[in-house]
Amino acid sequence: MDVFTTKGILDRSQLTVKDIVTEEDSVRVIATEWYLGDEMVRRDVNVNILCGQSLGAEQGSV
């Protein structure tokens, strides 16, 4: 499999991959870092919104 990197197109077998997962209350972020030796040559990121925002409707009284 070819992978587009800062060094051009490289074969997947040349690269090592590391996933970094961070999670907050309503968001999970997965960063995928691709390394050629010690050098990072590509970084993908997926932000997963687990829960959106809520707007409360408040009512006065008469």
Place this chain on the structure above:
Amino acid sequence: MANVQAVCNSFKSELLTGIHALGTTVVRATNAVDSLKAALYYTTASIDSSATVYTTTGEVVGANYTAGGAIVSNSNPPINSGSTAYWTPSGAFSWSTVTISTAFDCVLIYNTTQGNRAIATYTFTPVTVSVGNFSINMPTNNASTGLLRLS
């Protein structure tokens, strides 16, 4: 049965579809769904609830990122469930083979049909991207987790 004061459930979703105008509003050319976009901002920007319109100030710059951001897929109508109205875009916001070397942590959703008026901001762990794909994936579209909910 008894009478109960309430903000009517139908009103909540009708706010999201522009049915009610309790103040002076805009003249809408059609009854079509508005077009929305999603723009990304550096951690050093100041995008928050006070945002009124899309701005380029603090917006990310990078290869394969176009100012203004990505088109928001919107084939999901607002829905009422119980006392909550909710809406979630029908697809992820995504960029391919993008490089954004300085950390960013915010996306602004705004309405291009209505003069780029701001809708909502969402923040996440600061990230960078290097010739990679970046996507913001949507939550489950329901009354508990939908991206925008009125309750």
